[in-house]
Structures are given as structure tokens and as C-alpha cells.
Amino acid sequence: MELVTGSTTLSRHHITTFQHSILEWFDHHGRKDLPWQQTPTSYRVWVSEIMLQQTQVSVVKNYYPNFMQHFPDITTLANAQQDEVLSLWSGLGYYSRARNLHKTAQIVRDECLGELPATLGELQALPGIGRSTAGAILSLAQQQPAAILDGNVKRVLARCFAIAGWPGKSSVLTQLWSLSEQLTSTVRPRDYNQAMMDLGAALCSRSKPDCRPCPLHRHCIACSQEQQHLYPGKKATKKLPHRHIKMLLIRDAAGRILLEKRPQTGIWAGLWSLPEATAERQAHTACHQLTGAQPQRIHTLEQRRHTFSHFHLHIQPVLMHLTKPAHRVMDSERLVWYKLDQLNSLGIAAPVMRLLKEIGEKT
Ligand code: SF4
Structure with missing residues (x-):
């Protein structure tokens, strides 16, 4: 040849x-x-x-x-x-x-x-x-x-x-x-x-x-x-931007975690994830808006990082315990209470699943 x-x-x-x-x-x-x-x-x-x-x-x-x-x-x-x-x-x-x-x-x-x-x-x-x-x-x-x-x-x-x-x-x-x-x-x-x-x-x-x-x-x-x-030649590397979010692990008295469905566009589109706090909506406020209840105990967990092709996402998990029952019934199209041992039946993004499993193992 x-x-x-x-x-x-x-x-x-x-x-x-x-x-x-x-x-x-x-x-x-x-x-x-x-x-x-x-x-x-x-x-x-x-x-x-x-x-x-x-x-x-x-x-x-x-x-x-x-x-x-x-x-x-x-x-x-x-x-x-x-x-x-x-x-x-x-x-x-x-x-x-x-x-x-x-x-x-x-x-x-x-x-x-x-x-x-x-x-x-x-x-x-x-x-x-x-x-x-x-x-x-x-x-x-x-x-x-x-x-x-x-x-x-x-x-x-x-x-x-x-x-x-x-x-x-x-x-x-x-x-x-x-x-x-x-x-x-x-x-x-x-x-x-x-x-x-x-x-x-x-x-x-x-x-x-x-x-x-x-x-x-x-x-x-x-x-x-x-x-x-x-060969093959490499792509010129670009510095990825960083984003920071707080993910709320809201847990009710029965040990269930509140999950929220993500919109049909953007990252993890259509998957179940955790509610998020933002600069405008602090963790306490978000918890009250979503469940009608205030958390009795709050723990901030270790931060973790997930890298997408176009940015690094820094996730700060916040564990919030409700000891009183939540007033609002959340089994709707967008929000659902889920037991940790039932999670495999839902489409959940891998980093969120890892976090949930970690919580499940610790409790
Ligand atoms: S570079 Fe790849 S294609 Fe070329 S000889 Fe080696 S293994 Fe084969």
C-alpha cells in the first residue's frame, strides 16, 4: 500500500x-x-x-x-x-x-x-x-x-x-x-x-x-x-466558566425527599432533580414556598463539582428536616415526595442520584 x-x-x-x-x-x-x-x-x-x-x-x-x-x-x-x-x-x-x-x-x-x-x-x-x-x-x-x-x-x-x-x-x-x-x-x-x-x-x-x-x-x-x-489534532482548550447552586434536600417526617422536575430545556431537561435556592430565593423561603412548612433542622453538606462540556457546576447541598407534616400536597406534575429506596424508578441525573444515595446510606 x-x-x-x-x-x-x-x-x-x-x-x-x-x-x-x-x-x-x-x-x-x-x-x-x-x-x-x-x-x-x-x-x-x-x-x-x-x-x-x-x-x-x-x-x-x-x-x-x-x-x-x-x-x-x-x-x-x-x-x-x-x-x-x-x-x-x-x-x-x-x-x-x-x-x-x-x-x-x-x-x-x-x-x-x-x-x-x-x-x-x-x-x-x-x-x-x-x-x-x-x-x-x-x-x-x-x-x-x-x-x-x-x-x-x-x-x-x-x-x-x-x-x-x-x-x-x-x-x-x-x-x-x-x-x-x-x-x-x-x-x-x-x-x-x-x-x-x-x-x-x-x-x-x-x-x-x-x-x-x-x-x-x-x-x-x-x-x-x-x-x-x-493525530487526531486536539481542539483548542477553552477555560470553562463556573456556576454555583444550592440544592435543597428537603426531608419530611416520613423520610421522603422532595423532588422537582426540571424544565424540558436546559441541563438535565425533563429529569427529576432537587429544588434549588437562588440569590433571590433563599433556602428557608424556598422550603416554605414548596412545602408550606419551615425546616426544623438544617445541615450544609460538603460542596461537590460536576463538569459539563460548557461549564463547571458547583453544588452546595443543604439538608432540611421537616418534623411537622407539610401542608401542601406535592404529588403534582412538577413536584413529588419520594422515598430513597424507590428512586431507581425515576429518571434522575447521575450527580443528583449520587447525592441521594449518599444521604440514604447515612440515615
Ligand atoms: S496508529 Fe493506529 S492505525 Fe496506525 S498502526 Fe498504530 S494502531 Fe494501527
Whole structure:
């Protein structure tokens, strides 16, 4: 295989050799027993692909079977309540993925006779399905020669062909897509795409690529120049801003905690969380407004930090005990009293769940 620099047009010979190396490696070392590889329908592949965005295979393997057991087909998912979907997603994070999954299932039920479409354009028109996810559905489920470009594939291609720059930049992305499209096998698209993902995960890892057993090592530009660490290029780092909030753990005489549903937009949208105090609404006032009662005891707990992609959130938990019964009945759309041992049935953001579990263990 000859090296190609400064060009994304590959010769037929180059493409054939690359595909052959990858597929031969896949036949011996590729993953073939992942839960979503069994009966790979479009629905099953789609759910797995959405779960795998920003989440490791080892984590998804623990969530996927339970999710599929509850929602074995797209119509069952479409007919479920959003709360049910979010609760089964709890712990996977990035909840907009679950909300889009649910929304898309409803569109497919209502407008596509309950079947995911079979073309790139139609798939990409659905919420939460990008070009790579659409390519994965078509190739892994339907053996269509559609290219993919997830994080693993970007890394392998950027190193093999020494594509400089951060892959989030459109000029870099265009080059990587061009390579991926040229190299995707038309004969074994499912195996080829799975092989590229497996190779990226098993050998071409971010920090320690294992080049010796890699089927591409004799032909990989980054490897031959010992410059694997330069590819793919990194995004210029930006200093994240800090935000501070007080989260109120209002506990009634029966040991229940007051939860509040978050709005449908913004962080943790649609999930259950804890009421918050603000500069304008102090903790005491908030407690009285929400429950009609004043707390008898208050403890300020240790502060903790959660980092989102765009800011650091500093959470100051405040535990407030009510010894008298709350006057207001809160089981409404937005507020609910919940026992700590029942929390698993709700969609709750991971940092809030961690805090609640901590409180439960201490009492
Ligand atoms: S040779 Fe090394 S750097 Fe190149 S694709 Fe293989 S593992 Fe990655």
C-alpha cells in the first residue's frame, strides 16, 4: 500500500489492500458477540448506536439488554411515557439522546408505519440521527455500503493518512468523510465498519496505540513517523466558566425527599432533580414556598463539582428536616415526595442520584 499525503483520492489498489487487511483482522479478532450484533435489526442497531455515543461499550453492555427488554420494538418505545424512558437511561448521561430516541420512535410510529427508513437522507432527517449513526444503521443492520465516522474511525483514519487538525473542524471532517466513503467495503460493509470501530477501540487507542499487532501498521503514516500522538489534532482548550447552586434536600417526617422536575430545556431537561435556592430565593423561603412548612433542622453538606462540556457546576447541598407534616400536597406534575429506596424508578441525573444515595446510606 502506498502512502498518500495531501490527497484524499485513493487508488483502487490502495482501497482493496486496506479493506483486505481490515477484514482479515476482523475475521480473527473482531467482536461478534455484542448484544446488538445478535439479530441486528435497524431498531436494535439504532438504540445501540445512540447509547454508544459518548459512552463506552462496557457500560452500554450493562444497559442495553434491560432497555431492549422493556422496549423490544419501536412502537413499544414510542408508546412509553418519557419518564419511563429516562429512568431506564439513568446513569448513561447525556439525556437528550434518550429524549430524541423517544421523539424519533413516535415520528416513526406515526409517519413511517413503525419502520425506520432505509435511506441516509430520511434517517438523518430524524431527531438525534446524524450522518455516522445513519451509516451505522444502514451498514450494520441492512448491509448497505454506507460510511461511518465515529470517534474510533476518525482516530484510525487521521493516523493512517496523517490528517492534521481537529476533526470537529469542517475542512478536517470533509477529508475524513471522503476517506471513509472511499474505503467502506461494498461487499462486506457490516464487517468492515465493525472492524474499523473494533480496531480503534482495541488497538488504536487515544493515548497508547498498540501498533505492532495492528493490521495497518506497515502502511500507517503516523506509525511510520512515530507521531501517533499528533493525530487526531486536539481542539483548542477553552477555560470553562463556573456556576454555583444550592440544592435543597428537603426531608419530611416520613423520610421522603422532595423532588422537582426540571424544565424540558436546559441541563438535565425533563429529569427529576432537587429544588434549588437562588440569590433571590433563599433556602428557608424556598422550603416554605414548596412545602408550606419551615425546616426544623438544617445541615450544609460538603460542596461537590460536576463538569459539563460548557461549564463547571458547583453544588452546595443543604439538608432540611421537616418534623411537622407539610401542608401542601406535592404529588403534582412538577413536584413529588419520594422515598430513597424507590428512586431507581425515576429518571434522575447521575450527580443528583449520587447525592441521594449518599444521604440514604447515612440515615
Ligand atoms: S498502526 Fe498504530 S496508529 Fe496506525 S492505525 Fe494501527 S494502531 Fe493506529
